[in-house]
Amino acid sequence: xxxxxxxxxxxxxxxxxxxxxxxxxxxxxxxxxxxxxxxxxxxxxxxxxxxxxxxxxxxxxxxxxxxxxxxxxxxxxxxxxxxxxxxxxxxxxxxxxxxxxxxxxxx
Amino acid sequence: xxxxxxxxxxxxxxxxxxxxxxxxxxxxxxxxxxxxxxxxxxxxxxxxxxxxxxxxxxxxxxxxxxxxxxxxxxxxxxxxxxxxxxxxxxxxxxxxxxxxxxxxxxxxxxxxxxxxxxxxx
Numbered sequence: 001x002x003x004x005x006x007x008x009x010x011x012x013x014x015x016x017x018x019x020x021x022x023x024x025x026x027x028x029x030x031x032x033x034x035x036x037x038x039x040x041x042x043x044x045x046x047x048x049x050x051x052x053x054x055x056x057x058x059x060x061x062x063x064x065x066x067x068x069x070x071x072x073x074x075x076x077x078x079x080x081x082x083x084x085x086x087x088x089x090x091x092x093x094x095x096x097x098x099x100x101x102x103x104x105x106x107x
Numbered sequence: 108x109x110x111x112x113x114x115x116x117x118x119x120x121x122x123x124x125x126x127x128x129x130x131x132x133x134x135x136x137x138x139x140x141x142x143x144x145x146x147x148x149x150x151x152x153x154x155x156x157x158x159x160x161x162x163x164x165x166x167x168x169x170x171x172x173x174x175x176x177x178x179x180x181x182x183x184x185x186x187x188x189x190x191x192x193x194x195x196x197x198x199x200x201x202x203x204x205x206x207x208x209x210x211x212x213x214x215x216x217x218x219x220x221x222x223x224x225x226x227x228x
Contacts, residue, residue: 046216
């Protein structure tokens with residue numbers, strides 16, 4: 001199985017800050033990387049697919065980049081409603097696997 | 108707008124079979140453009156993909172659960188289902204169904220709201 005490792009596990013930032021979450025795959029997954037946002041008590045929601053494509057309806061302050069083994073999710077200006085846990089997921093090879101999550105809180 | 112809704116017993120006894128159904132509205136499980144997946148999340152933990160079914164009936168399961176899992180579909184009811192046999196407390200989780208977008212790239216969208224299944228006597 002491809003292992004997905006996210007860092008940090010949690011972070012605290014102020015409203016308006018630029019926030020960066022990284023995801024590393026245990027092997028080359030090209031651009032087969034998705035990002036999800038999960039708010040407390042809710043189902044995950046797709047933010048980014050194919051490493052950098054913004055899902056329809058997702059605010060443009062969310063962005064994704066990377067290729068191969070190293071990927072980044074960036075929130076350009078953190079908003080209060082962005083409080084959530086963020087997960088990366090590889091769709092390069094089965095079984096599809098997720099990172100352990102990064103919890104984002106407001107400072 | 109496609110919506111998915113999980114249903115089934117919330118409490119299952121150890122060694123018995125967990126059975127859940129996902130009802131799809133606003134779209135069709137017979138669509139050749141999508142797979143239909145089950146994903147679970149133990150309380151306070153991360154996400155684990157369980158498996159998927161395609162409209163043709165072909166399936167693919169996570170090897171970690173393959174010996175205990177069956178996913179099936181009822182196209183007449185626009186539903187797909189999960190059966191997990193011989194459950195233990197470790198199978199206690201929120202179970203989500205999701206549409207597995209099938210193209211050059213793949214992703215899960217949308218997801219059902221999830222249902223917590225507790226394994227306990």
